[in-house]
Amino acid sequence: MRIARTPSEIRRQLKSLRASKSVAFVPTMGCLHAGHLSLIRRAKALADIVVVSIYVNPLQFGPNEDLDSYPRTFDADAKLCAEAGVDFLFNPTTLYPKSGPKITLKADSIPDCLCGRSRPGHFDGVITVVNILFNIVQPDIALFGEKDWQQLTLIRRMTLDLHMAVEVVGGETVREADGLALSSRNRYLTTADRSRAVAISRALYTMQQLARAGECDIEALKHAAIAILTDAGITAEYLDIRNPDSLKRKVTLNNRPARAFIAARVGHARLIDNMPLHQTEDF
Ligand code: PAF
Numbered sequence: 001m002r003i004a005r006t007p008s009e010i011r012r013q014l015k016s017l018r019a020s021k022s023v024a025f026v027p028t029m030g031c032l033h034a035g036h037l038s039l040i041r042r043a044k045a046l047a048d049i050v051v052v053s054i055y056v057n058p059l060q061f062g063p064n065e066d067l068d069s070y071p072r073t074f075d076a077d078a079k080l081c082a083e084a085g086v087d088f089l090f091n092p093t094t095l096y097p098k099s100g101p102k103i104t105l106k107a108d109s110i111p112d113c114l115c116g117r118s119r120p121g122h123f124d125g126v127i128t129v130v131n132i133l134f135n136i137v138q139p140d141i142a143l144f145g146e147k148d149w150q151q152l153t154l155i156r157r158m159t160l161d162l163h164m165a166v167e168v169v170g171g172e173t174v175r176e177a178d179g180l181a182l183s184s185r186n187r188y189l190t191t192a193d194r195s196r197a198v199a200i201s202r203a204l205y206t207m208q209q210l211a212r213a214g215e216c217d218i219e220a221l222k223h224a225a226i227a228i229l230t231d232a233g234i235t236a237e238y239l240d241i242r243n244p245d246s247l248k249r250k251v252t253l254n255n256r257p258a259r260a261f262i263a264a265r266v267g268h269a270r271l272i273d274n275m276p277l278h279q280t281e282d283f
Contacts, residue, residue, distance in 0.1 A: 001082045003089045007136045010090045014051070018138065021048035025139030025166075026055065027130060030054040031071040031184035032080050035174040039143040042171055051137050052081050053090040059101070060125030071187055095132050104128040107154050110247050114150050114261055115272060118237055120216045126151055127158050134166055142166050147173040147181050149259065149274045151249060173273070179205065181273045193267035199232030200262050203239070204275040207260045211277035216253040221260070221277075229264065237263040239268070244276065 004010035014023065019089055024047035026039045036052075043050045054077055061067035074091065081089050104124060106140045110116065111123040114271040134142065144152045156168045179201035180194075189197055203225035218241050229236055241250045261274040 001086050001089055005091055007282055013088060017049060023047055023049045023051060023139045024141040025137050026143050027051045027133050028054055030077050031073050032077045033182045035145050035182040038174050042088060043143050044085055046141050048085045051088040051090060052086045053133055055092055057119055057125060057129040059128055060122050062119055063251060071184055083100055105131055110154055113247055114238055123154050127154055130155055139166055143169045143171055146170045166242040183203055185269045188203045188269035196232040197266045197271060199228050200264055200271055202271050203228040203262060204260050208275050208277055211253060218250060234264045243244055
């Protein structure tokens with residue numbers, strides 16, 4: 001595995017290979033877990049060469065968020081990547097000019113809900129950095145986890161609106177045995193918080209089971225989910241059921257694609273998760 005620390009270095013490394021080989025790209029902020037490794041495995045199955053980036057993007061963190069404390073575990077991450085058969089690891093020190101970027105991307109409307117509402121500017125930071133990374137790596141395929149469904153939706157939309165020649169592939173959320181979605185931020189959980197946090201996936205599974213058993217009343221689904229969260233002492237930042245594609249709020253279920261979303265703070269960790277309500281996959 002080759003490690004590149006600057007955009008020009010990774011460009012140089014990939015230049016001669018690009019003509020004859022397909023490139024799959026897994027952008028990350030490091031602190032890799034089994035969710036990232038499953039994206040890497042999928043990437044290896046889909047392309048000749050796999051590039052992973054590790055960059056904690058300051059542009060997507062709000063002023064009171066965890067940019068400084070976000071876990072940085074480069075040596076362990078590099079070992080995992082090498083073992084997983086990653087070909088190139090891109091770990092830039094920075095991707096922005098010293099004075100900050102003057103040109104950024106702005107996502108319209110989709111960010112006004114779910115995480116976009118509680119983290120103003122977050123998704124503008126995400127699509128700006130993903131656009132920069134795509135420009136540098138020029139992948140054929142890029143893979144993102146479905147746990148960050150709103151991010152995945154926006155990145156797909158960015159590639160469509162900006163006519164980017166990158167196929168965006170979503171990877172299913174990887175979970176602990178009890179259902180908790182893997183996240184780098186799970187590291188912030190104390191033992192007690194960890195056992196409470198499982199209520200988030202339980203609440204989602206409950207909504208899914210009820211919907212699959214024929215419950216069409218969205219308020220009834222939410223009520224059941226809130227009861228589970230409340231029992232665990234968790235207040236949701238949001239708990240919502242939306243169209244998986246447009247992310248518009250659903251008012252009825254009537255067997256159309258729908259996805260349930262939860263964000264909640266558990267101790268020091270802000271956790272998010274989502275699940276499809278019906279059997280048919282959404283994209
Ligand atoms: O999902 C993440 O880890 C980040 O948001 C991403 C896509 C790497 C952009 O910084």
